[in-house]
Amino acid sequence: MIDEPAGGRHQLTIGQLADYAGVTIKAVRHYHDRGLLPEPPRDQSGYRRYSAQHAIHLVKIKTLADAGVPLARVKELLAAGADQFAAAIAAIDRDLVAQARRIRRSRARIAELHAGDRLFVSAQVADYLERLRQMGVSDQSAHLERDLWILLHAVSPEEANGWIADKLRALDDPEFRALYLAYDAAFDWSPDDPRLPALADQARRWFTGQDQAGEQAGGTDPAIARLAAASAGASSPAWNRLAELARRPRNATDDPDG
Numbered sequence: 001m002i003d004e005p006a007g008g009r010h011q012l013t014i015g016q017l018a019d020y021a022g023v024t025i026k027a028v029r030h031y032h033d034r035g036l037l038p039e040p041p042r043d044q045s046g047y048r049r050y051s052a053q054h055a056i057h058l059v060k061i062k063t064l065a066d067a068g069v070p071l072a073r074v075k076e077l078l079a080a081g082a083d084q085f086a087a088a089i090a091a092i093d094r095d096l097v098a099q100a101r102r103i104r105r106s107r108a109r110i111a112e113l114h115a116g117d118r119l120f121v122s123a124q125v126a127d128y129l130e131r132l133r134q135m136g137v138s139d140q141s142a143h144l145e146r147d148l149w150i151l152l153h154a155v156s157p158e159e160a161n162g163w164i165a166d167k168l169r170a171l172d173d174p175e176f177r178a179l180y181l182a183y184d185a186a187f188d189w190s191p192d193d194p195r196l197p198a199l200a201d202q203a204r205r206w207f208t209g210q211d212q213a214g215e216q217a218g219g220t221d222p223a224i225a226r227l228a229a230a231s232a233g234a235s236s237p238a239w240n241r242l243a244e245l246a247r248r249p250r251n252a253t254d255d256p257d258g
Helices: 014-021 025-033 052-066 071-078 082-119 123-135 139-155 157-170 174-186 196-212 223-231 237-246 250-254
Strands: none
Touching: 014 025, 014 052, 025 052, 052 071, 071 082, 123 139, 123 157, 123 174, 139 157, 174 196, 174 237, 196 237
16 A cells, blocks of 8 residues: 655656656556556545655556566565565566567568468478479469468378479479479360360370389379369369360370260
8 A cells, every 4th residue: 555645745746657657647547447556536626646655656567567577467566575576476487488489489480471382381392382483383373282282281291291292203304394384374275175185195194104103293183283273262174174084094085075
């Protein structure tokens, strides 16, 4: 409890009190509302007048708050004995250390925003996406791939790691790169485009060759392309047609209506 000074006179206005303690008038009122700083009665003019003890009490509150002590614990600490105060400060310090760790992790993640895709996908996937862009793959297809890998890593991270390793190896193959670029270009084609059967046959032959070599590189294409499109809300009738043609026996792809 803060006693009035001798003679019952409180000398400071709320603005003067705030200035002495280095806080705002709004903060003083907030501390009143939280029950941290007692309010003196109003004088005959209707104003509150504060004493030196109020100023000292306010400085203590500000000191604790600036040190990171939650306002919910300030009142407890102001009334605590030496041992209790030391124990409470130690506990608050541990909380602050944990909070600092969380902030450092958050800052590291925010810093990764500058790396674009690397915030959302693994380093391997980010490298893969960068290689696609260097190849000349459209932003549309790169974004579809990115969204697919985000889903794959969320649902099946171990398998996704194996798949991305296969895809990176596939990019070393000039034939696969040409095939990928052709699929990319075909996104906006008509499903009746006469180039689709030959492209489907080329894709099937490449994947068949990988199977025979015991490789899995990119083996989910063109299904991956369609799943990527679906995951991003995109739609390509031409890709759907390519997937249909690629599943047919080889001689059936010669006739797009067959």
